[in-house]
Amino acid sequence: MSENAKISGFIGKKILRLISLLLIVSFVSFMLIQYSPIDPVRAYLGEMAVSAEHKAKLEEYWGVNTPPEEKFLNWAGDILKGDFGVSLIYRMPVTDVIKERFAASLALMASSWMISGVLGFILGIASGMHKGTLFDRAIKTYCYILTATPTFWLALVFLMIFSVQLGWFPIGLSVPIGVTAENVTFFDRIEHLILPALTLSLLGVAQIAMFTREKLTEVMSSDYVLFAKARGEKGLDLVLRHGVRNVALPAITLQFLSFSELFGGAVLVEQVFSYPGIGRATVAAGLMSDVPLLLGIVLVSAVFVFTGNLIADIIYEFIDPRIKQQETTI
Known part of the structure; x- marks a missing residue:
């Protein structure tokens, strides 16, 4: 096998490994977050008292009631477009x-x-x-x-x-x-x-x-x-x-x-x-x-x-x- 073919095969294997690594890591991390006992709305509000209407808007903003599978597919689709979303706590991309x-x-x-x-x-x-x-x-x-x-x-x-x-x-x-x-x-x-x-x-x-x-x-x-x-x-x-x-x-x-x-x-x-x-x-x-x-x-x-x-x-x-x-x- 020539040196160029060896290098090309090496790079190709590494790219495939990186893609599979990112897929597995992102999916596992997403599911761990979804089934975490931490309530994002309560963690964000802390001891602050808010109305039920305000809390409902925050739950909608956080996507609390959206099924995890749907949220993951939506997020993955945005990633493929180069959109990583907006940080919920820093309020910036x-x-x-x-x-x-x-x-x-x-x-x-x-x-x-x-x-x-x-x-x-x-x-x-x-x-x-x-x-x-x-x-x-x-x-x-x-x-x-x-x-x-x-x-x-x-x-x-x-x-x-x-x-x-x-x-x-x-x-x-x-x-x-x-x-x-x-x-x-x-x-x-x-x-x-x-x-x-x-x-x-x-x-x-x-x-x-x-x-x-x-x-x-x-x-x-x-x-x-x-x-x-x-x-x-x-x-x-x-x-x-x-x-x-x-x-x-x-x-x-x-x-x-x-x-x-x-x-x-x-x-x-x-x-x-x-x-x-x-x-x-x-x-x-x-x-x-x-x-x-x-x-x-x-x-x-x-x-x-x-x-x-x-x-x-x-x-x-x-x-x-x-x-x-x-x-x-x-």
Whole structure:
């Protein structure tokens, strides 16, 4: 099979997989929302007292009495036309809400993704170089603790220590309170981004660090590394020449596969830090039964995670076939 035919087949399979994924995810999510015990009208009104006529209008607006199957078909038909509907709680098009919120979340997720990848890779290399030492055991203990730490708990601890007690960082939000949009500077946004990004990134360090450590240990015990040692190569130069070059691409592949954990962690971190991103919009849409917004976010998040997996698969299939060969031989 030619390379072009292989690539075309690969792309075709991925497109079909994405379409089927979106169909299944949207249908399951829609039905879960429909059979949720949350009353959207009551959730929207809260303790507010309204007349029966006003409540009936809200039920009609929310489509409470419309059969779920009919609502799903109507929604799916609008999606095929490019219409994601209007958010019931924000009273604006779903696409506008997602664009605004996802842009804020993208800055948070991208910065934490980079920090966790770089820091995890460095710690993994350092741990693998000093395997069996006290330094190696300290890094492994640190990674095990992070793996067992709930995201929201770590976010609350960081918020109380660094924002409330020490006052080093702002308490939540993405911009200063009471400042108009045109007066918000780039450094204001960075200041509000640092603590949420660090919190989210620390939780992604453990996986990449432990993976890199194990891969480096395998590489350093291989025959060609032993031959390099026999030629007189040693120390950091040996690790950089033969170790880092062979573990970097598998580590990058794993980092792209972590998009789902990254998105899930962002939802919790944004909630704790009151960060106005896609995560907070997801929670609000779920609690208020805002079906158009929640389903729009579900589709966008599914595409986001699929993109990370797709990049990892491209590396796996075409850029570094050794990864596939290694797994085949195990």
